[in-house]
Each structure stands twice: as C-alpha cells, then as structure tokens.
Amino acid sequence: MKSAVIDIGSNSVRLMLWADGTTLYKRLSTTRLAEGIADKPVLSARAMERTAQAIARFRAQAEADGAEKIYAFATAAVRSAHNGGEFCALVKNTCGLETDVVSGEEEALLGTYGALGEGDGTVVDVGGASTELCRRVNGETERAVSLNIGAVRLYDMCGDDGALLAAVIEDKLSALDGLDFSGKAVAVGGTATTLASVKLGLAEYDAAAVQGCPFTAKEAGLLAAGLLSLSAEARKKIKGMDENRADIIAGGALLLASVMKKCNIPALTVSDRDNLEGYALLKGI
Numbered sequence: 392m393k394s395a396v397i398d399i400g401s402n403s404v405r406l407m408l409w410a411d412g413t414t415l416y417k418r419l420s421t422t423r424l425a426e427g428i429a430d431k432p433v434l435s436a437r438a439m440e441r442t443a444q445a446i447a448r449f450r451a452q453a454e455a456d457g458a459e460k461i462y463a464f465a466t467a468a469v470r471s472a473h474n475g476g477e478f479c480a481l482v483k484n485t486c487g488l489e490t491d492v493v494s495g496e497e498e499a500l501l502g503t504y505g506a507l508g509e510g511d512g513t514v515v516d517v518g519g520a521s522t523e524l525c526r527r528v529n530g531e532t533e534r535a536v537s538l539n540i541g542a543v544r545l546y547d548m549c550g551d552d553g554a555l556l557a558a559v560i561e562d563k564l565s566a567l568d569g570l571d572f573s574g575k576a577v578a579v580g581g582t583a584t585t586l587a588s589v590k591l592g593l594a595e596y597d598a599a600a601v602q603g604c605p606f607t608a609k610e611a612g613l614l615a616a617g618l619l620s621l622s623a624e625a626r627k628k629i630k631g632m633d634e635n636r637a638d639i640i641a642g643g644a645l646l647l648a649s650v651m652k653k654c655n656i657p658a659l660t661v662s663d664r665d666n667l668e669g670y671a672l673l674k675g676i
Contacts, residue, residue: 392411393408393409393410393415394458395449395458397461398464398466399465399468399482400424400465400466400518401424401425401541402519403423403581404420404442406453407668408453408456409668412672414668417598420445421633422438422441423519424442424478425520425544426547428520428544429544432472433472434468434469434472434478443478443481444485446486462670462674462676463489465478465493466518466520467498468519470494470495495521495536496537498516498518499535500525501665501669502523503532504668504672505668505669505672507527512526512574512575513572513573513575513577513654514662515576515579516665517646518582523537524538526572536566538563538564538566542639542640542642545646553616553619556645557649567654572655572656573656576660577660577661578659578661579661579662579665579666582643583606583647583662585631585636586661587606588631589614589630591631594630599663601661602664606661608648608658611644611647611651612645614644615645615647618640623637
C-alpha cells in the first residue's frame with residue numbers, strides 16, 4: 392500500500408511517497424513559512440497561504456500517484472508561533488489534512504530514526520527555525536535537544552553579517568555546554584544536503600550521491616566562510632546550490648560548523664534519509 396508523508400518545515404514543504412518501508416520519491420516546495428518569525432513569533436498571512444497551497448498541491452499529487460493515506464506534520468515554525476493553531480485550521484480548510492505538530496524532542500527523534508534506523512550515533516538537524524541533536528547509545532536515546540535557532544531565523548536576525556551570526560550562534564549553542572555528542576555522527580536537513588550537493592558539484596540534486604557524503608568540521612567552517620564572502624546572487628551560481636536556499640545557506644553552514652565544533656564532532660556524514668522516513672517508521676506507516 393502506498394502512503395504519503397508531508398513535512399511542513401520552516402523553510403520548505405516536502406512530500407514523500409512511501410510503500411513497504413521504501414521511499415519512492417521526495418518532492419520539495421520552498422515556501423519560507425518561518426519568514427519574519429525571529430522578529431515576532433507570528434506566522435504571516437502570506438506565508439501561511441502559500442504554504443497551505445503547497446500542501447494542497449502535494450496532497451493532490453500523492454493521491455494521483457496512488458497514496459491511500461496521507462499524513463502531515465509540522466515542526467518549529469508552527470509549534471513556536473502564537474498563531475500555529477490558525478495555520479493548522481487553514482490547512483484543514485484548504486485541503487482537508489490534519490496537521491500533527493511535533494515537539495522539539497519528537498523532531499529530534501524523527502531525524503534519528505530516519506538517518507540511523509535503530510542504530511547508534513548522533514544526528515544533527517539544522518533546520519529553518521530550529522536545530523536538533525539526538526544521541527543514541529546501545530539502542531537507547533541518551534539525549535535529544537532542540538534549540539530555537541535555524542537558518543531562516545539566523546538570516547532574519549543577522550543577514551550575512553558574519554560577526555553578528557557568530558555571536559548569535561555562540562549564545563544559542565551555550566545550551567549545549569557540557570553535553571557529549573562525540574562518536575559517529577550524521578547530519579540531516581536542507582542545510583546539510585545542500586552543502587553536500589555543493590561539495591560534490593552536482594548539476595542537479597541526487598539523493599543517492601548525497602547519501603553518506605563525508606564532512607569534517609574544518610571543511611564545514613571553510614565552506615561557511617566562503618559562502619559568507621559571496622552575495623546571495625553569487626551563491627546561486629555555485630554548482631550544486633539550491634537557488635531557493637542561497638540567501639540562508641551561509642548562516643546555516645556556519646551554524647552546522649559551530650555545532651560540530653561545540654559538540655566535539657570532528658567529522659560526520661550527510662543523510663538524505665531524514666525526518667520524513669523517521670515519521671513513517673515511528674508511526675508504522
């Protein structure tokens with residue numbers, strides 16, 4: 392039986408068609424739901440409308456492709472906004488889907504199950520409005536942390552001001568003081584997969600190529616510095632760059648590099664398998 396899962400993220404909406412434990416395809420639409428949320432914890436009417444319309448299109452596509460059940464879940468932008476309930480009602484009225492708003496800890500677990508299955512390790516998810524870290528040891532979740540900072544929030548707060556970005560990131564990451572995330576590590580999310588695509592110089596995004604792409608903390612830092620030295624328009628011309636992420640990618644890259652340094656993660660691999668697969672696995676879809 393085919394099913395579909397829709398991830399309502401802070402930067403983009405994603406669709407996964409799923410059958411018998413296998414991802415058949417993923418689709419993405421950048422709607423920037425979290426736009427402006429760093430200044431005021433309220434989703435704008437325009438951001439909500441364009442996101443709801445993207446969800447409706449994905450529902451129609453999933454149904455056309457044979458999905459018998461369709462699930463939708465939302466992450467940091469919706470759970471942190473004062474009008475998150477209003478957005479969920481809009482989605483319901485627009486296309487009939489109920490939205491499961493997951494907590495920060497749940498979001499961390501979704502990424503971990505998607506990337507690691509039942510295996511051990513640390514998963515880092517730099518998203519649009521939040522960043523999650525989850526460490527599993529001997530099959531048990533040792534800790535799951537969600538920080539209220541992500542690539543979209545950083546861009547709204549700092550633009551491309553490198554010094555300001557570094558200061559805000561340092562402040563937000565102080566919540567990780569004294570926590571151990573050493574050992575095997577995997578990064579998921581749009582920031583990580585975009586950086587992998589750029590590192591590999593992909594003419595178009597290739598999930599199979601991105602899966603398992605290695606990154607050192609030094610590489611991430613150098614790439615962040617290089618991206619910060621360019622304008623958003625110049626970044627769009629980089630082979631492997633997602634043009635819709637070019638404005639926020641430098642801050643996201645600096646955040647990922649800073650998390651690796653802070654958490655004693657000298658190297659990690661990137662996974663295209665993420666919270667979409669994790670949601671399907673955890674919900675027994």
